[in-house]
Amino acid sequence: MRNYNQELYHPVIHWRDFKLKIFIEGIIVGILSGSVVVAFRFVLEKAETWRTKLLPFLKTQGSFAILLWFGVLISLAFILNFMGKKEQMAGGSGIPQVKGELIGYINMNWLKVLAVKFIGGTLAIGAGLSLGREGPSVQLGAVTAKGLSRFLKRLRIEEKYLITSGASAGLAAAFNAPLAGVIFALEELTKNFSPAVLISAMSASLTADFISQQVFGQKPIFNVSHLMVLPLNQYGYLIGLGIATGILGALFNGALFKSLNLYDRVKLPQVLKLTIPLFMAGILGFILPQILGGGNALVDSLTHENYGIELLLILWLGKFLFTMLSFGSGVPGGIFLPLLVIGALTGDIYGQVLTYLYHFNPQYLQNFTIFAMAAYFTAIVKAPVTGSILITEMTGSFEHLLALITVSMTAYIVSDLLKSAPIYDSLLDRLLNKQLTHKEVSEESPKVITEVSVALGSELEGKSIKDILWPENCLIVSIKRGEKEIIPKGKTKVLAGDFIYVLIDENQVVRAKSRLMKMSEGRE
Incomplete structure (x- = not known):
């Protein structure tokens, strides 16, 4: 021992x-x-x-x-x-x-x-x-x-x-x-x-x-060339794009869960449920092959070719519905790239509408295609920094970071107002509700150390350790404050930015960690 x-x-x-x-x-x-x-x-x-x-x-x-x-x-x-x-x-x-x-x-x-x-x-x-x-x-x-x-x-x-x-x-x-x-x-x-x-x-x-x-090779994923920097006096259009993608992102999340639930309710053998999207892939391969697979080639074509708005709408609807059908089946595969493709199509449609209605300069159409990918990702995943950096690296240019952050934060706020939860958190909750149960607690269980960060405005901030209602069977063993290590005592105050190391029974770590995260993030 x-x-x-x-x-x-x-x-x-x-x-x-x-x-x-x-x-x-x-x-x-x-x-x-x-x-x-x-x-x-x-x-x-x-x-x-x-x-x-x-x-x-x-x-x-x-x-x-x-x-x-x-x-x-x-x-x-x-x-x-x-x-x-x-x-x-x-x-x-x-x-x-x-x-x-x-x-x-x-x-x-x-x-x-x-x-x-x-x-x-x-x-x-x-x-x-x-x-x-x-x-x-x-x-x-x-x-x-x-x-x-x-x-x-x-x-x-x-x-x-x-x-x-x-x-x-x-x-x-x-x-x-x-x-x-x-x-x-x-x-x-x-x-x-x-x-x-x-x-x-x-x-x-x-x-x-x-x-x-x-x-x-060292080339970026998306081959975007000659992407001009959007003038600051055009940023109002970015707000409109952020609002549109925020609404559509909430729609994506809702539709995805309806698709998953529909597959669950349909009383068919699982193999037949898998046959449906694969059979549809066969049909679409001969009539609309652009929407098959992840969609890298489709994004590249959007930035180099001029699609009519009717075809763009067909591609958007087809990619959206086929993604729901494919992911709902539960086969190995993600939504990361398909949602970026749907975002790119959204941006292209938005740019063409601006050009038609307001005579917007068409040389900036590619910008909206790229910006909408970050915004749509943010609205769905609720990770605006990741979305902005990801699209920046995938296109190989940091000149558009301000515009990317602007449209991403707008989309984030809109989707938040619509009470759209982060997609991966929601998928995890669904997975746990369907398949997992908590383990029984054993007093003889091994111990593990877990790390908890203290957010600004959380329940823990500014309180002494002795005044905090910790989960049962938790022992605070250390606090890291920058490069400084603090041996915790009852009177030690917890500050925002601290990293607290907690000793917990292994069989209780799920329940205790959940409670600690809520306390540290101010979600109680």
Whole structure:
């Protein structure tokens, strides 16, 4: 027990050594997670290229070849159904599962999730379902890091840093966006700007991006050239775009959950539920192939070609509905890239309406296409900083950061006024309500240390430790204030920006961490 306690308290007692350790481990995570995600991205791109060439070829071969393709799609439904039964935590986006793992609600079988997510995601997205690689990439990076943690026999507090680093590396490798990977880990996954999280996530993200660029080159994901800086006197139009995307983002969230609920209510075997979107992918492949898959090519075409507004409306509605149909089925695949594509279509439509009604200068149409992606992402995910940085890195230009933040914050406020909850938090709640139950409490359970950050205006700020109603069986073992470590006493005051380290029974960590997060963020 003495050695166990020494190991448990080591990260807190030897804080500087621990930060250096997780920095180095972050590099290792970046190499491993980055390699897995780069392989996933490479296979997916090959699959999408193969599908893009195959469908026009099948048209020339007559009805038998087309029927044969539909037979392949139906076979994929059986394969995906089998894989889904083997590992339920590999379904859907993967980001809610990672969030659940980090707060203690979910314990993913890292090896099974890795295998099922990689193969299942390749089959589903490669077949043409309107799903993205980015959510799966985040989960693949996270479970790879968890595997490393289990191999090295790391404690739970250190494992959480490694999982966060792996998720950050996954997004960085998927998008060639290392800064967005770090900010996503801080703003969305942990909601905690901890120096330790920053250090480990940054080292992993940069390493993964280096590996990605070695394979895919140093060019940004979206090939946007000659994007002119929007004049300040045109920023009023950005407010209008932010309002539009905020409303449409709330619509997206509502429709997504209606789609999930509809799939649950339909009394059909699961394999038939999977057949529906795959069969639709086969039909759309011959009549509207632009909306298949993630949609990178569609965004690039929007910035280089002039689509008529009628076609844009058809593409918007088709991509929106097909994304609902695809994601609702529960197959491995995310909404990250599809929602960016829908945002780009929204921006293009908005710009063309301005040009037609107000004779807006058409040389700025591309700006609205790009800005709307960040705004739509923000309205849905509720992560404005991540959205702005992500689009900045994906387009390769920092000249438009002010405009991106302006439209993103407008969309955030509008979606908030419409009471639209962050999509990944809502998906996690839905997952937990459907599949998980709390473990029974055991007085003999092992102990774990968890980190809680104190937000400005929270219930904890300005109070002495003795005056705070802590959850049962919690022991405050340390407070970090900047680079200073404070040994907590009853009279010690808690300040905004503090990081509190709490010792909790492992079987009570879910309930206690939930209560502590509400107290520290002022949500009580």
